[in-house]
Structures are given as C-alpha cells and as structure tokens.
Amino acid sequence: MQHGFFNVVSTQWLLEQFTALGRVAGVESCSLTNAHGRVLAQDIVAKENLPPFTRSSMDGYAVNAQDTFGASESNPGYLECVQEIAIDRLPDFTLHPGQCAALVTGAGLPDGADSVIMVEHTQEMGTGTIEIRRSVAPGENTMLEGEDQAVGSTALHEGRRLRPQDVGLLAALGVTDCEVIPRPKTALLSTGDEIVDVAATPRPGQIRDVNTSTLGALIQRAGGEVTSTARVPDDLEAISTALQSGLDVADLVLISGGSSIGARDHTLTALTRLPQCTILAHGVAMSPGKPTIVATVGETMVMGLPGQVTSAQMVMEVLGLPLLKQLGGEDPDLAPFKATVPAVLTRNIASRQGREDYVRARLATGQSGRIEATPVLGKSGLLKTMLQANGYLRIPAHAEGMQKGQTVTVHLF
C-alpha cells in the first residue's frame, strides 16, 4: 500500500502541461444542422460578399442622400416615386436626381440611390409625389454589400467552437458541410465494490453510481463523447482490464474512485504497471480534489478522479474541462470567455495555505442591488453543495481566506 501522495502538483502547472498537448487525430465532415458546438478543423473563407448586394434596413424610399439635404418637418422636400422595388429581385433601373423608389426592409437599392428614408418621415401626396420631412446621410438605413463579410476574407478560423451565431454565418455563406475536429473519445470507469447501477435497488451498504452520470454530462458539455462506460469492483485485475479496454478506444480515460492512498485504491497501481505510463500528478494542491491522478499512457490521457461526488465534479470543472477542450482542438484565443460574475462575499471564508480552495457559492442580488456570493460549505461526499450553488470561487494557495465584503470572481457552472 502507498503511504502518501508522491507527486503533488498545482492546478496551474497541470493546466500548463495540458496546453502542450495536441488535438485528437483526424477530421470529420459535419452538416450545418449538427455543427453547433463542434470545433472547426478548417478556416472558412467567404466565397461571396455578405450581404451579396446593398440592402435596405428599413421600410421606406431609396433616395440619393443629396436630394434630402435641408429637408425638415417645417421645410419638407418633394421627390417623385418612380417605382416599387420587389423584395426578391434587384432593381434594374437608375434613380435620377429628384426621384425616389419605394422599398421594404431587405430590398436592394437601385443605381443612383445611396440611402433610405424611413416611411414614417415621409408623406404620400398622391400622383407619385413623396414629401420628405427629414434628411438622410449617405449610407443611412442600408446594409452595404460585403459589410458583414467581404469575399475572400476568413469568416471563421480553425479551432473555433461554433456558437449559434457562427452557424448562422455559415448558413448565410452557403456552407452546408464543414470539416470539424472529432469529439475527444472518453472512456469512463467507475470503481468501487459498493457502487451499483442507477436502475438497481441498492442493498444496505451499496450506493448508486452518480459519477458516471455527472461526469458524462460534463464531458458532453466540454464537447467530448462518452465512448464507453464500465463499472468495476475495487480489484486490481478488474481495474487493469477495464483500464486497458478504455485505453484501446479512447483519447481520455476517466477513472472515478480509488485515486487516494487507501487499501482499496488501485488506480495508481493499475497505471504504473503499464510500461508506457507517465504519472504527471498523484495529488493536486486543491480542495476538494487532492486525491487526483493525471497520467499519460502513450498518446492517451488518464485522469483518476476522487470518488466523492462533489470532488469528482470540481476536478472536472477545474482540470477535466480544459483538458477536453485542448484535446478537442479548441483554440483558447477564439474561445468565448468562461462566464464569471464579480460578487461581494457575504461572509468570511477560512482557507489553509498551501492548496487552492474551490468554494461553491450561491449568487443573489443584495439589498444594495449588487450581486452577492454566499459560500455553500459542506461535505464533498454530498451532492447538495453543487445543487445549491451557481458557481465556485477560487482561494489561491498562498491566501489564508477571504473577507466578508471583498469582491470575488464567481465562475459559473
């Protein structure tokens, strides 16, 4: 039996190691309908201008701005309306001085027009004359050809995780399929003699497997794929066999439980038996989550997570999600900011020096109108701190705690 953690590292050091890892191998084609959340494996270059022609952004009249200069409520101008422009066909005439053409939002402007006056600033006088009660500037109330995206420019870069608005840009450019990076394949091993299937009725002493579900959901949130799951007893041979099966199919193997130094904790031994294994960490200077193992076996990453339900989730939040995003090829410079909220702490929190504390917190708007963070303290074997909290805050390893009234950054779940 191991009598201590032998390679305790900081989260910062581990995160730095992750940034050196390459993305998973290969490329796959993805239809636009399935593209949301995927990471581009190619630059998308615009093959056309967007908008493809200059369009009106208002209902009104296409005009030459010069013809409206000086027009006001008290001193209106008058233009001759020569046509009604169809929404689905570009106008094939030229607007001459003193003329305007009726159009709706989205219609193309005729030659000779450079702006649109909104219908509410005009009055139809009959016999085709339009009273103009305001002036417009050149370009006003129009969307210029190529203003969204110019032909030949890079619309979206490789490494971008596609958000709904990105998918909209692909649609506008006529991109029906794109090359994406495969989702990192993740094998989940849940260890423990006492752990039974969710559908089972546990007999006294047994508990249902929570971690396969929470970790599976977190893997999906980070863009990974749960490729296989297995439940294994606290038995070195069984764990070794399941670990090998995971290594055979996955880019990342997550092992829940057995990562500590107890008599039933076999994860480390199962790993160190493998000739290609390098242990990066056995023990991370964080709480909860100290009994965490990070290793490589050849090209495959392995994380041994503490079995405690909250600890396993927090280690995933802090280390597992960045690792999955790195393996998934997401370029951090193109990634959206992780949502954080500055909030005023409602009470003191004590912390031991030498390890980071990750404290769950509940957010609420205080009487002053400012957002307040109340620490949700509790045992890491219970689920409720995660359920009651909106996010977590980090107390650095050198700090002895945080003071009531201090502004903290809450990372949202």
Ligand SMILES: Nc1nc2c(c(=O)[nH]1)N[C@H]1C(S)=C(S)[C@@H](COP(=O)(O)OP(=O)(O)OC[C@H]3O[C@@H](n4cnc5c(N)ncnc54)[C@H](O)[C@@H]3O)O[C@H]1N2
């Ligand atoms: N001597 C020491 N003992 C322990 C230390 C330490 O530093 N020195 N750290 C403690 C901390 S903190 C944690 S966290 C646990 C982590 O232990 P393991 O990773 O070896 O996990 P297990 O012992 O297998 O399980 C712990 C706990 O979690 C429950 N569990 C496990 N898997 C699941 C699951 N899939 N779903 C729901 N619950 C699960 C399990 O029943 C145990 O209650 O070590 C401490 N000990």
Ligand code: MOO
């Ligand atoms: O890490 Mo244990 O994860 O503190 O409960």
